[in-house]
Amino acid sequence: MERTGHHPQLAEHFNRDEPRVNWHDETLWFIRSKRDKIANTIPEWEELREIASQLKNNVLSNLSEYLIAFEKNATRNGVNVHWAADAKEHNEIVHSILQKHGVTKMVKSKSMLTEECHMNEYLEAHGVEVIDSDLGESIVQLAKEPPSHIVLPCIHWKKEEIGELFQKHLGTPAGNADPQFLTNAARLHLREKFLTRKVALTGVNFAIAETGEFVVCTNEGNADMGVHLADVHIASMGIEKIIPQRKHLGVFLRLLARSATGQPVTAYSSHFKKPRIGQEMHIVIVDNGRSRQLGRKEFRNSLKCIRCAACFNTCPVYRRSGGHSYHTAIAGPIGSILAPNLDMKQYADLPFASTLCGSCSNVCPVKIDIHDQLYKWRQVLVKEGYVPAAKKVAMKGMNNILSKPSLYRTAGKTGRWFLNHLPFFVKNKFNPWYKQREMPEAPKQSFGEWYRKRKV
Amino acid sequence: MRAGLFIPCYIDQFYPQVAIATLQLLEKLGVEVVYPTNQTCCGQPMANSGFEYLAKGCNELFIKNFAEFEYIVCPSGSCTLHIKDHLHDEKNEHAAKDIRNKIYELTEFLTDILKVEKINASFPHKVGMHQSCHGQRGLKLSQMSELVAAPFSKPLQLLKMVNGMELIGLSRADECCGFGGTFCVSEEAVSVKMGKDRIADHIAHGAEFIVGADMSCLMHLEGILKRQRSNVKVKHIAEILNGE
Numbered sequence: 001m002e003r004t005g006h007h008p009q010l011a012e013h014f015n016r017d018e019p020r021v022n023w024h025d026e027t028l029w030f031i032r033s034k035r036d037k038i039a040n041t042i043p044e045w046e047e048l049r050e051i052a053s054q055l056k057n058n059v060l061s062n063l064s065e066y067l068i069a070f071e072k073n074a075t076r077n078g079v080n081v082h083w084a085a086d087a088k089e090h091n092e093i094v095h096s097i098l099q100k101h102g103v104t105k106m107v108k109s110k111s112m113l114t115e116e117c118h119m120n121e122y123l124e125a126h127g128v129e130v131i132d133s134d135l136g137e138s139i140v141q142l143a144k145e146p147p148s149h150i151v152l153p154c155i156h157w158k159k160e161e162i163g164e165l166f167q168k169h170l171g172t173p174a175g176n177a178d179p180q181f182l183t184n185a186a187r188l189h190l191r192e193k194f195l196t197r198k199v200a201l202t203g204v205n206f207a208i209a210e211t212g213e214f215v216v217c218t219n220e221g222n223a224d225m226g227v228h229l230a231d232v233h234i235a236s237m238g239i240e241k242i243i244p245q246r247k248h249l250g251v252f253l254r255l256l257a258r259s260a261t262g263q264p265v266t267a268y269s270s271h272f273k274k275p276r277i278g279q280e281m282h283i284v285i286v287d288n289g290r291s292r293q294l295g296r297k298e299f300r301n302s303l304k305c306i307r308c309a310a311c312f313n314t315c316p317v318y319r320r321s322g323g324h325s326y327h328t329a330i331a332g333p334i335g336s337i338l339a340p341n342l343d344m345k346q347y348a349d350l351p352f353a354s355t356l357c358g359s360c361s362n363v364c365p366v367k368i369d370i371h372d373q374l375y376k377w378r379q380v381l382v383k384e385g386y387v388p389a390a391k392k393v394a395m396k397g398m399n400n401i402l403s404k405p406s407l408y409r410t411a412g413k414t415g416r417w418f419l420n421h422l423p424f425f426v427k428n429k430f431n432p433w434y435k436q437r438e439m440p441e442a443p444k445q446s447f448g449e450w451y452r453k454r455k456v
Numbered sequence: 457m458r459a460g461l462f463i464p465c466y467i468d469q470f471y472p473q474v475a476i477a478t479l480q481l482l483e484k485l486g487v488e489v490v491y492p493t494n495q496t497c498c499g500q501p502m503a504n505s506g507f508e509y510l511a512k513g514c515n516e517l518f519i520k521n522f523a524e525f526e527y528i529v530c531p532s533g534s535c536t537l538h539i540k541d542h543l544h545d546e547k548n549e550h551a552a553k554d555i556r557n558k559i560y561e562l563t564e565f566l567t568d569i570l571k572v573e574k575i576n577a578s579f580p581h582k583v584g585m586h587q588s589c590h591g592q593r594g595l596k597l598s599q600m601s602e603l604v605a606a607p608f609s610k611p612l613q614l615l616k617m618v619n620g621m622e623l624i625g626l627s628r629a630d631e632c633c634g635f636g637g638t639f640c641v642s643e644e645a646v647s648v649k650m651g652k653d654r655i656a657d658h659i660a661h662g663a664e665f666i667v668g669a670d671m672s673c674l675m676h677l678e679g680i681l682k683r684q685r686s687n688v689k690v691k692h693i694a695e696i697l698n699g700e
Contacts, residue, residue, distance in 0.1 A: 007643070008642060008643050008644070008645070011643060011645055011646045012644070012645035014645075015645040015646065015649055018649070021649060025653070029628070036601065036602070039604050040604050042604065043604070045604040046603060046604055046605065314602065316631055316632045316634065316650050317643070317646050317650070320646050320650060320653075321645075321646050352506075352639070352642060352643070353646075354636070354639070355589065355632050355634060355635065355636030355637075355639050355650075356504065356589070356590075356636065356637075357589035357593065357632035357636075358589055358590075358593035358594065359589075359600075359602055359630075359631075359632070361593075362593065362600050362602035362603055363602045375503075375504065378504070378505065378506035379503075379506050379508050379509070382505075382506035382509075383509070387505075387506055391505065392507070395501075395502050395505060395507045395510060396510060398501065398502065399499075399502050399507070399510045399511065399513065399514065401496075402465065402496045402497040402499070402501075402502075402513075402514055403496065403512075403513025403514050403516075403517055404496075404513070405493075405494040405495070405496055405517070408465075408496040408497075412468070412469055431641075432640075432641040432642075432644035433640065433641055433644075433679065435644060435648075436644070436648040436680065436683060437648065437651075437676065437679030437680050437682075438678075438679045438682035438683050439679070440470040440471075440675050440678070440679070441470070442469075442470065443470065443471075443472050443473075445472065446468050446469050446472055447463055447467065447468045447472035447475035447476065447491075448463075448468055448491075448493060450472055450476065451479075451491050451493065452493060
């Protein structure tokens with residue numbers, strides 16, 4: 001799917017196939033329900049969220065010290081630590097490591113940061129083949145699509161469609177859509193890649209300042225498989241992945257998988273400390289706008305995110321518009337408060353792709369005030385001039401009437417002013433309200449008119 | 457007890473019966489109700505669209521109209537929440553703060569301030585309760601399904617006092633209906649789909665009426681129900697609590 005247009009248009013396109021929307025909605029609601037079920041088995045769940053949130057407050061307030069400590073400890077462990085100010089630097093660092101080893105092929109387990117940096121495209125343009133080893137990511141990679149969900153990258157694909165995709169690319173028999181069969185086909189395909197790749201890249205879920213260790217969480221063991229068979233391990237992490245001490249892992253690991261998929265813990269929570277004999281290990285620490293976000297007082301809490309995607313699964317808009325409608329690497333409610341920091345113009349539509357229902361903030365394991373930040377981004381985007389001029393004219397006109405009682409009353413009387421002036425009450429085919437909804441009926445008199453007569 | 461009645465603009469213009477029911481209900485319960493006739497709007501339509509800075513005039517007007525009352529009561533969770541969260545006035549911040557602390561949504565005013573234990577109303581129908589998000593997650597009128605916490609619901613507490621009413625359960629107790637202010641037109645496709653799905657949940661459980669404490673959500677759902685030529689109707693909770 002092409003990533004063009006803004007959220008309303010892309011969402012409208014997604015909604016042309018209603019049964020598919022229903023299926024997408026129900027699939028993700030099922031995951032939200034699993035999350036609810038397992039959260040309710042932990043009596044101290046809300047306390048755990050609060051502790052995680054406070055720990056992240058501490059991290060954000062002391063980030064530079066923790067990062068320096070992490071670098072020192074990781075270096076002492078024999079790891080090469082690199083600093084990347086932005087996506088470009090990150091991609092160049094990864095490429096330079098590959099070049100040093102004369103390698104043109106690499107396996108990669110899931111890393112949303114490399115999606116954010118468009119690393120695959122960069123490396124491909126420089127003659128490097130990147131194979132995504134996460135099953136969902138390998139499916140979207142075969143389809144030449146970006147992931148639509150940060151935990152479930154191909155959640156928008158039905159198993160029958162995956163069967164057809166595999167038939168085309170991996171030569172599986174036509175009409176076979178058995179998940180177990182298809183998974184095995186992908187496994188055989190990936191096994192060859194694992195065995196022949198000299199460099200493996202992973203993401204980082206948690207980086208421990210105290211010890212210089214890091215933890216990578218997967219359900220498929222693909223990070224471990226890649227790393228254990230490769231001579232070089234590159235781990236890419238955003239600066240916000242730091243946690244102070246190893247003991248704090250207990251808090252985050254309890255929250256992460258429960259919030260993400262309703263599992264008690266990810267199948268693999270792999271701890272990496274130092275390179276094994278003969279192996280080379282690199283960590284690339286990436287800023288890419290994060291320190292700018294840290295400086296935005298109202299939005300800094302967004303950096304607490306541990307990428308569980310619970311806010312995606314609960315979001316009634318995400319479930320009915322699909323990940324690609326957000327046209328950014330990290331979709332959903334959290335993506336809508338992260339993306340404008342990267343590019344206000346390009347992502348000005350995203351904070352408006354929400355009803356501000358607040359469910360996202362309630363499921364967030366680190367208690368990010370997501371829906372409040374959506375509201376605040378709207379104010380910033382209007383002030384910075386990233387909202388269409390026509391909207392401003394309409395809002396000013398509306399405000400003019402609503403701030404003057406006599407104008408409001410007169411306007412109301414002349415055939416209920418709203419029906420003629422509010423953008424959503426004009427009864428014609430160009431009116432988006434009327435397209436699939438009837439108009440409210442205009443009563444003979446307003447309450448104000450009734451009240452005045454009653455008094456007399 | 458004297459209370460200022462704050463009637464949201466769209467209720468004033470399109471659903472005067474909801475405002476009348478609110479007024480009569482409060483009077484029946486012994487409240488002296490005053491409706492300041494110069495009121496217009498809380499400013500939320502502008503603010504939620506990112507134009508909070510334009511709402512200055514609305515804010516000043518709101519303070520002028522309501523500063524004098526001991527309590528302010530409003531039959532809308534969303535408009536109440538907007539005032540509670542966003543009413544400010546640089547020149548008169550003390551009055552703004554005072555108002556933020558004394559404004560109540562109708563059902564919370566009935567349960568928490570008037571401590572209503574009995575209501576003389578009957579409504580012999582199958583009713584589904586629509587929990588509007590701003591009332592629920594914003595004002596905490598009822599417990600939220602995302603949290604690991606004991607359930608409660610102020611609107612349901614009141615509806616349970618109504619004679620003859622059968623309250624139906626829902627598959628998704630507190631999912632958003634998709635109204636969302638200007639979202640309902642700027643994101644028309646998703647908005648309508650969300651509304652259709654909410655309605656389907658109520659209908660699947662046999663609702664004859666969808667009842668809520670926010671007329672804006674109900675206006676959106678009513679628009680879809682009418683287009684579907686459905687027999688299911690919407691009703692504001694004030695109309696039911698004020699019924700005989």
